[in-house]
Amino acid sequence: MSKLQGKIAIITGGASGIGKGMAMAYVKEGATVVIVDLNEEFGMQSIKELQAYAPESIFIQANLAEREKLAGIIDQVISKFGKLDILVNNAHASRIKTIEEATQEDFDLSFNTGFYPTFYLMQAALPHLKETQGKIINFASSAGINGDATQVTYAAAKEAIRAITRVAANEFGPFGINVNLIAPIANSPGMQAWAEENPEYYQAVLSKIPLRRLGELESDIGRVAVFLASSDSDYISGQTIMVDGGATKLR
Structure with a gap:
């Protein structure tokens, strides 16, 4: 398996959950992965697993809300590897709040950890992705597409990410750079904890998924991320790919 052989990839939030699932899928396809995460303990544990497949993979501990340091992440990767492909x-971090409950602090958390890092990392990576005709994968959510209750700050940031991704697809396309979105429903540790606390609501959510299961982190979400990072997706850009078992059908 070598769809990503020789590629250098950055994955933010790569120490656990969906990020780790994608990272594992990438290294098994030959990529060297840089996981960027706030959680140093999880980051160090995960990088050891990745290095079993890709010894040069590294972990960068970073708080993505520190906007002034985002360009330095890209610089660090270029300094070490000489290029960036993916x-x-x-x-993304957020709080469950209704419109009535949400505060400026709640919006700041969602935008400072999700929207702004996505924007500024794309901006900083652009010169290097021009050289490799690379790939960008951003993350959307059905919470924004469907307007899920209690998800106002998360939904707002995710839809803002969708908007700038479409702009990036138009602006970066002439350089041979593909920019797409994944909107997943995943069997993550966070989802598992939520399901234990809200079993009836969880079953209601599950019943609305035609395939009647959550997506597996590596084999479902990770494989789609491999596809979007590989040459197999060279003629796809500006798209939101719903990796959610059929729960949301875009028109």
């Missing part, structure tokens, strides 16, 4: 903007 940028995956996966990290």
Whole structure:
């Protein structure tokens, strides 16, 4: 398996959950992965697993809300590897709040960890992705597409990410750079914890998924991320790919 042989990929939020699932899928396809995450403990554990497949993979501990340091992440990767082929903007933190409850602090958390890092990392990576005709994968959510209740700050940031991704697809396309979005429903640790606390609501969510299961981190979400990072997707750009078992059908 070598769809990504020799590629250098950055995955934010790569220490756990969907990010780790994608990272594992990438290294098994020959990529060297840089996982960027705030959680140093999880990051160090995950990088050891990745290095079993891709010994040069590294972990960068970073707080993506520190906007002034984002360009330095790209610089660090270029300094070490000399190039960048794939940028995956996966990290995002938010709070469950209704419109009535949401505060400026809640919006700041969602935009400072999701939207702004996506924008500034794309901006900083652009000169290097021009050289490699690389790939960008950003993350959307059905919470924004469908307007899920109690998800106002998360939904707002995710739809803002969708908007700038479409702009990037138009602006970066002439340089041979593909820019797409994944909108997943995943069997992540966070989802598992939520399901334990809300079993009835979880079953209601599951019943609305035609395939009647959550997506597996590596084999479902990770494989789509491999496709979007590989030459197999060279003629796809500006698209939101729903990796959600059929729960949302875009028109």
